[in-house]
Amino acid sequence: QKEVEQDPGPLSVPEGAIVSLNCTYSNSAFQYFMWYRQYSRKGPELLMYTYSSGNKEDGRFTAQVDKSSKYISLFIRDSQPSDSATYLCAMLTGNQFYFGTGTSLTVIP
Amino acid sequence: DTGVSQDPRHKITKRGQNVTFRCDPISEHNRLYWYRQTLGQGPEFLTYFQNEAQLEKSRLLSDRFSAERPKGSFSTLEIQRTEQGDSAMYLCALLQGDYNEQFFGPGTRLTVL
Numbered sequence: 001q002k003e004v005e006q007d008p009g010p011l012s013v014p015e016g017a018i019v020s021l022n023c024t025y026s027n028s029a030f031q032y033f034m035w036y037r038q039y040s041r042k043g044p045e046l047l048m049y050t051y052s053s054g055n056k057e058d059g060r061f062t063a064q065v066d067k068s069s070k071y072i073s074l075f076i077r078d079s080q081p082s083d084s085a086t087y088l089c090a091m092l093t094g095n096q097f098y099f100g101t102g103t104s105l106t107v108i109p
Numbered sequence: 110d111t112g113v114s115q116d117p118r119h120k121i122t123k124r125g126q127n128v129t130f131r132c133d134p135i136s137e138h139n140r141l142y143w144y145r146q147t148l149g150q151g152p153e154f155l156t157y158f159q160n161e162a163q164l165e166k167s168r169l170l171s172d173r174f175s176a177e178r179p180k181g182s183f184s185t186l187e188i189q190r191t192e193q194g195d196s197a198m199y200l201c202a203l204l205q206g207d208y209n210e211q212f213f214g215p216g217t218r219l220t221v222l
Contacts, residue, residue, distance in 0.1 A: 004151075006151075034210075034211070041216075042215060043113075043202075043213035043215045044152065044213045046211065046213075049210050088152075090151070092209050095140075095159075096154055096157070096165065097142070097211060098154075099152050099153075101150050102149075102150070102151050
């Protein structure tokens with residue numbers, strides 16, 4: 001079993017839709033949780049970073065962490081075609097980061 | 110701009126050749142990571158430096174791979190006797206300040222023929 005599980009999609013939504021992306025994990029030692037956006041042939045770009053259960057909001061993005069269920073989510077409101085990318089969840093314990101496989105999202109104009 | 114540059118951006122080589130990649134932070138960061146990413150997968154941890162000390166290495170890092178960070182600033186990743194399975198994107202990442210916020214460079218795409 002992988003440390004971090006993420007549905008690879010692909011996910012296709014119309015412009016303006018609310019997008020929900022999810023990851024589950026098995027290691028209770030994970031303390032920090034991140035979401036990255038990666039465009040084709042580019043390095044991942046940090047979107048959200050949180051270390052506690054609950055919600056964190058930044059503009060159209062909301063990150064949600066439920067440590068009791070070992071489940072994290074990223075919500076994108078009013079999705080735009082420019083949001084089309086691969087979204088990676090990542091988790092940290094000690095000095096090592098563990099990434100999901102990424103979910104490919106396409107927002108259709 | 111994430112403050113990290115990588116060189117070259119793309120490298121094509123023949124099987125059996127040695128290749129070296131470079132990661133240059135624009136400003137001082139004491140923690141530096143190398144990852145490998147293949148198509149449809151997330152980045153896989155390879156190794157981690159705190160200043161010039163290489164503190165952790167993944168089991169993925171066979172003896173054909175070596176990484177250095179001689180002065181605690183730029184870092185190099187060398188692959189000897191490349192194999193077709195080494196074809197991937199090699200990413201360098203830095204940790205910002207006191208937080209565990211990790212910022213990636215643009216990556217070096219390696220193609221082994």
